[in-house]
Amino acid sequence: MSFSLNEVEVTARKAARGAGYPWGLAEEAGRATRWLCAQGLPGCESLAALLDADLAAALQDHMPGGLESPWRGRAELCPLGTGAALSDSAARVSGGTLDIADVAQPMLFLPFVAAAARRLETALSLAGPGFTAVTDGTTLSLAGTIPEAGTLTLRPAAMPHTGNQEQTRAAPDSRAWQTLNRFAHRTYAPATEESRLMGAGAGLSDND
Amino acid sequence: MTDPATATIPHRAPDQVMRLSRLGSLHQCRLSFMRQLTRRMAAEGWTFSRPVFDIDGNGVGRAVYVAQGPRHAYSLVAFAHDLPDDLRSDRVIAEAWDATFALYDGIPTDEDLDRLERNVPLQEAGRIADSELSLSRANRSVRLWAHVVDNLAAGRQPDPAEIAMVGYLMRTTAVYGSGKFGAADRDKIANRPEMQAPFQAEMLSVWLTRTFVRDLIEHIARSKGGDKAVALDPAIARLLGIGNSTGLGMAPFLLNHPVLFNNWIMAREEAIARVRSLPAATTAEAELFRELLQRCQVLVDGWQSDHPVQQAKLKDLHRDLARLTGQAEGDITNNHPWDRLVAWSETALSEEGQEFLASLILEPYPDLVDGLGGCMADSAPDAFRIDGAMTVKTLRDLLNQTYGWAFALDWTSPETIARAWYTSEEKLEPRLGERFEEPIGDYEQPLAPARDAAAAHAALAGWPDDTPVAEFLLRHPEHRHTVRRAQIARIAPYGEIRDNTIAADLLPIDMLRAKLSFFGATRFDPRSDRWVRITMYQGAPYPEDLSPETADLWVYPEAPS
Numbered sequence: 001m002s003f004s005l006n007e008v009e010v011t012a013r014k015a016a017r018g019a020g021y022p023w024g025l026a027e028e029a030g031r032a033t034r035w036l037c038a039q040g041l042p043g044c045e046s047l048a049a050l051l052d053a054d055l056a057a058a059l060q061d062h063m064p065g066g067l068e069s070p071w072r073g074r075a076e077l078c079p080l081g082t083g084a085a086l087s088d089s090a091a092r093v094s095g096g097t098l099d100i101a102d103v104a105q106p107m108l109f110l111p112f113v114a115a116a117a118r119r120l121e122t123a124l125s126l127a128g129p130g131f132t133a134v135t136d137g138t139t140l141s142l143a144g145t146i147p148e149a150g151t152l153t154l155r156p157a158a159m160p161h162t163g164n165q166e167q168t169r170a171a172p173d174s175r176a177w178q179t180l181n182r183f184a185h186r187t188y189a190p191a192t193e194e195s196r197l198m199g200a201g202a203g204l205s206d207n208d
Numbered sequence: 209m210t211d212p213a214t215a216t217i218p219h220r221a222p223d224q225v226m227r228l229s230r231l232g233s234l235h236q237c238r239l240s241f242m243r244q245l246t247r248r249m250a251a252e253g254w255t256f257s258r259p260v261f262d263i264d265g266n267g268v269g270r271a272v273y274v275a276q277g278p279r280h281a282y283s284l285v286a287f288a289h290d291l292p293d294d295l296r297s298d299r300v301i302a303e304a305w306d307a308t309f310a311l312y313d314g315i316p317t318d319e320d321l322d323r324l325e326r327n328v329p330l331q332e333a334g335r336i337a338d339s340e341l342s343l344s345r346a347n348r349s350v351r352l353w354a355h356v357v358d359n360l361a362a363g364r365q366p367d368p369a370e371i372a373m374v375g376y377l378m379r380t381t382a383v384y385g386s387g388k389f390g391a392a393d394r395d396k397i398a399n400r401p402e403m404q405a406p407f408q409a410e411m412l413s414v415w416l417t418r419t420f421v422r423d424l425i426e427h428i429a430r431s432k433g434g435d436k437a438v439a440l441d442p443a444i445a446r447l448l449g450i451g452n453s454t455g456l457g458m459a460p461f462l463l464n465h466p467v468l469f470n471n472w473i474m475a476r477e478e479a480i481a482r483v484r485s486l487p488a489a490t491t492a493e494a495e496l497f498r499e500l501l502q503r504c505q506v507l508v509d510g511w512q513s514d515h516p517v518q519q520a521k522l523k524d525l526h527r528d529l530a531r532l533t534g535q536a537e538g539d540i541t542n543n544h545p546w547d548r549l550v551a552w553s554e555t556a557l558s559e560e561g562q563e564f565l566a567s568l569i570l571e572p573y574p575d576l577v578d579g580l581g582g583c584m585a586d587s588a589p590d591a592f593r594i595d596g597a598m599t600v601k602t603l604r605d606l607l608n609q610t611y612g613w614a615f616a617l618d619w620t621s622p623e624t625i626a627r628a629w630y631t632s633e634e635k636l637e638p639r640l641g642e643r644f645e646e647p648i649g650d651y652e653q654p655l656a657p658a659r660d661a662a663a664a665h666a667a668l669a670g671w672p673d674d675t676p677v678a679e680f681l682l683r684h685p686e687h688r689h690t691v692r693r694a695q696i697a698r699i700a701p702y703g704e705i706r707d708n709t710i711a712a713d714l715l716p717i718d719m720l721r722a723k724l725s726f727f728g729a730t731r732f733d734p735r736s737d738r739w740v741r742i743t744m745y746q747g748a749p750y751p752e753d754l755s756p757e758t759a760d761l762w763v764y765p766e767a768p769s
Contacts, residue, residue, distance in 0.1 A: 004338065006387025006394070023654040024681075024688020031592060063682060081685060088596025088678035115593055168396065169338060188633040189641075189651035 002169045003177075009034040011180050012047055016080065018186035020056030025080050032083065032111035037170035039140045044172035046107040048179035049148065050079065053104060062104075067092060070099035076149065077103045083112030086154075090116035093124070098154040103128075107146045113154060114140065125157035139163030217484040217547055219477040223613070226473070228707040232718025233521070233559040236763060237567035238574065239475055240728030242745060243760060244581045245411045248402060250759030252278050256751035258423070260321070265431030266290055267424060270325060273416045274315055275751075277402050282341070282409070283312040284416035285324050288424055296347050305331070305345035307378065307420075311413040313341050313392060331382075331389075332635070338392040341409040342385040346378040346417060349451065353377055356425055356440070361433030365441050372447060372510050375731060375743045378421045379451030383410045398585065405581050406468065407727065418450045418745050442753070446762075449746030452729065455739050456638050459719040460629060463655045466696050466703030468586040472726045473702035475580040476567075482576045483569050484547040493572035494540045500571050501536060503764035504564075505529060507730060510765075515734040517715065521560045528561025571761075584726075591696050594688070596678025600671045603680075603694060607668075610697040610704050611661035617708065619662050626712035629655040640716060640738060654689055656710040664690040730763065 003011075013030030017023060029047060036043025055062040055078045062078035064071035067089050071082065082103060086093070093116060103109055106128050117124045118137030125134045131144030134157050141160030172180075224230070236243070255276045263269030273284040287308045295304045308329045312320065320339065327334030331345055352366075352374040359366045385407070387393040397403040422445050430437045462469050489497075508529060513519055535552060539545065546569045553562045570577045608615075617624050628643040630651040641648040654660065664687040671680055681688055697704055708714070716738040724732065729742035747765055749758040 001335070002337070002390070004387030004390060004393045007390070022686040022688060024690075024692060025685050027592075027689060027692070059685065060683075063685070067676075067678060067682065084594075084685070084688065085596075085678060085682050088594050088681060089676070091597050118590065119593060168393065185633070187631060187651060188636065189630045189639075189648045191632050191634040192646065 001174075002171050005034050005037055005168065005170060008037050008044060008170045008172070011177075011184055012044065014184035014187050015047065015051060015180040016056075016183070018183035019051040019054070021059070021080065025084060028084050028087075028112075029080050029108075032080070032108055035111040035114060036107065037172075038167055039164045040167045041107060041110075041142075041164075042172070042176075043107070044170065044180060045176040046105045048176035050105040050108060051183050052179065055104065064100075069097065070101055072101035077101065079103055079105050079108035079112075083109045087112045087115040087119075090119040093154055094120050094122070094156065096155070100152045100154065102149065103152050104149050106131075106150055106152055109152065110135070110140070110146075114138075123157045123159045124154060126152055126154050128152045134158075134160040135163075136160065215478065215481040215485045217481050219474075219481050222610075222701045222704075223706055225477065226702060226704065226706040228705060228715070228718040230559050230563065231705065231722035232715065233563045234722050234725035235564050235567045236725055236728045236730060237476060237479070238570045238577045238760075239472075239479060239581050239584065240726060240763075241405060241407045241411050242415070242728030242748070243763065244405050244578075245408055245415065246748060246754065246759040246762070247578070247756075249275070249277070250754050250756045252402075254278075254754070256419075256754075259315075261423065261427075263288055263424065263427055265428070267428045270321060271420055271423070272316060272321070273420060273751075275412060275416060280313070280400060280402070281315050282412055283315055284413055284420065285310045285312050285316055285321060285328065286417070286420045287325060287329050289329065291347070293350070296350070302381070303331075303333070305329075305381075306347045307417075307424075308345045309343070309413060309417055309420075310336055310340045311342040311409055311416075313339050313397070335390045337390055338396065340391045341397065342383055342413045343389055343391060344380055344383040344410075344413060344417070346380040346421070346450070348378055349374050349376060353425065357429050357432060360426065360429035360440060361437050363433065363436045363438050365438070365444060368444055368447065371444055373512070374451075375447070375510070375746055376449045376451035377425055378417070379453050379741070380414060380417065380744075381453050382457065383413060383452075385410050404585055406472070406584055411727065414450050414452075414744055415748065416751075418448070418748070419750050421450065422448065422750065442750075445750065446747055446753075449730075449743040449748070452724075452742050452744055453735075453739070454720055454724065454742065456640055456716055456720075458723050459640075459716045459738075460638050460653065460655055462705070462719050462723055463657065463709065465586065466693060467588050467591050467700045468584075470700030470703035471584045471586060474700075475584050476570075477702065478583075479570050479573075479577040479580050480550070480566050483573055484544070484550055486546060486573075487544055489541045489545050489572070491541060494545070496572045497540065497568065498536055500568060500761070500764050501529070501533060503766065504568070505533075506765040507763075511731045511733075513733045515736070517717075517737075518732065518734050521558070524558035525560045525564065528557040528564065531556055532561065532565060574760075588699060591699055592692065594677070594681070594692055594695060596676055596681065598677045598695070599673060600668055600675045600677060600680060601673035603677050603691065604665065604668055604673075606694045606697060607661050607665050607690075610694060610701075610706075611658055611665070613706055614658035614662050614708065615665060617658075617662070619659050623712040624708060625656075625659065625710055627710040627714055629653040629710070640714075643710075656708070657690065657693055657704060658706075658708055659710060660687075660690045661694065663687070664694075728763065 009030040012033035013026045016029035017026035033043040061074040063081045113126045114135045114137045123136040128150040133142045257274045260272035271286045275282045291306045310328045356366045553565045630648045717734045731743040733741045747762040
């Protein structure tokens with residue numbers, strides 16, 4: 001089934017929140033997943049795998065210890081928390097190389113590289129085991145296959161010559177989509193008769 | 209947006225404008241989305257046709273209405289149903305309606321119509337595609353529907369007093385756009401000039417729906433009355449708008465789109481500042497103002513509500529209109545007339561009356577105002593990005609500017625945090641609950657920016673002034689959404705409501721009214737503190753009457769002759 005990118009963003013945001021991420025990072029997850037899908041990459045699948053790994057339960061262990069290179073955490077780095085840190089501190093990577101140790105789902109780190117590139121008005125290259133991605137924020141050129149985890153190196157690069165064809169719809173794998181919806185469901189309050197009557201406000205009959 | 213050549217009077221401050229009581233007193237104006245649409249369609253000479261009207265004598269079937277602009281065609285695809293009375297509910301959790309609609313991007317083929325017929329009547333339970341721009345439904349106003357059908361079938365016109373009392377034959381509820389239920393994303397149409405202003409697809413869908421409803425009731429009356437039946441008198445048909453019943457869903461929208469909301473308010477505030485800055489008005493401008501003020505009397509007289517809050521506001525508005533009429537009999541051509549009127553209103557009128565006036569002074573000045581309609585979309589997607597190089601001191605200052613009023617509140621007191629916004633498991637609709645009476649706290653949505661800002665401000669206490677915000681967020685990701693909002697406020701000073709959105713005495717209808725006023729709605733009729741009925745397009749021309757002469761001031765009823 002084909003989904004709008006808005007549906008992807010909303011579902012990803014809710015899913016990340018349902019998996020225990022703070023709202024601000026859940027918003028990042030929504031944007032990041034949407035960006036990946038617009039690039040034709042399996043963003044929903046990558047997010048589903050990340051949420052199943054349950055890094056949010058001890059998020060600080062999966063955040064970089066500081067902002068000086070190399071970035072590493074007490075455990076495998078969360079691409080959302082680490083990506084947000086990159087997007088926040090884009091200026092720090094303008095000059096040299098940033099090494100980022102042991103990142104889960106490196107694909108989800110890519111949208112933050114794109115955001116940093118847009119802010120710096122330059123192209124950045126992200127390299128890891130078996131892949132190199134170059135983006136100026138809108139165009140993405142990807143060589144190789146992004147692994148499930150790996151240590152990454154970020155550095156300024158020349159503009160990509162060719163990029164992925166931008167997509168306006170997403171067709172996620174149905175199991176991944178189900179996983180996201182399962183996490184999203186945790187953000188919904190179970191209905192009670194009280195809330196049904198009080199919470200939404202509209203009347204029960206429209207016969208007037 | 210500010211043009212120093214025309215605006216010398218400053219904008220009203222966000223602390224004044226962004227209070228809920230004032231937002232809950234806003235009125236439609238030249239910038240309203242319905243009026244932007246009708247003006248554009250008339251100016252560009254859009255044409256309209258009804259290639260399909262396949263509806264039986266019981267009012268069941270389908271119809272297509274095509275609006276052809278200079279660059280694109282848009283088609284309302286309508287399905288009419290035979291709905292038993294016991295299924296007629298305007299709750300978002302309803303599962304059947306009198307009529308269901310989609311706005312198709314282009315002109316649909318028969319295959320498209322068959323596909324839509326399998327999905328659109330199901331609304332949320334169906335799927336639409338990226339060829340669709342909106343999804344909506346409507347129910348009959350049972351009383352007025354029967355009155356109009358019976359009279360037309362018997363060869364008589366309906367009673368204009370009955371028509372005026374209700375104001376519409378059908379009431380829409382949710383009008384979904386922007387990628388919902390599989391529809392096209394906003395990105396698909398955002399760069400088309402006719403869709404650039406907010407909600408133009410939805411507004412077009414509702415305007416065409418109004419025509420469909422008129423055609424449908426004439427069709428049913430003809431089936432019932434045969435040769436005796438008559439068509440609806442066009443003058444009476446014009447008095448019929450389309451109703452809308454809106455619950456809480458709109459309120460979170462304003463909080464979730466601070467840049468967009470800012471741009472609506474900012475455009476109107478800029479328009480107000482430009483007009484207030486005029487040193488003088490011509491006699492013709494002053495006369496137009498007086499004429500529309502008089503015509504508003506009819507509009508306000510027809511505005512009924514059973515809700516005590518709105519009744520009190522209407523009483524104020526009636527009194528304010530009388531005062532304003534007296535005041536406007538004086539000199540309103542010299543010595544910064546509009547600024548003088550606005551300054552006077554702040555001492556003499558209620559907020560309802562002040563905002564009524566602020567909208568009305570824009571009317572004589574299309575050249576100063578209408579161009580601002582193009583500034584009302586959200587064109588700053590990167591405002592989402594946090595500037596982590598900002599220092600903690602600057603962030604503190606920003607928080608103070610936007611939320612300083614909230615730091616004095618006691619955020620541990622039950623009255624201050626009495627409510628919580630959540631999403632219900634059934635039908636996924638936004639709801640507002642009592643935090644201390646219902647098990648909803650764990651499901652709370654981030655719709656209390658003031659409380660969260662107070663918490664972030666407290667968390668910043670131990671951090672040195674020159675620390676980059678990125679370092680604070682690395683250790684405190686739980687304040688990330690708040691830091692984002694505070695930074696957005698730099699470019700969107702009117703993006704944040706400056707009141708407590710979870711207080712015990714919150715009236716969500718204030719938020720609904722703010723949004724609906726920008727649509728161009730009239731006759732706000734709250735049915736509770738969180739549910740409002742309104743009228744759209746009352747007085748507007750139908751497609752066959754749309755022209756530059758009829759496209760704009762239709763919202764003001766002609767004074768009775």
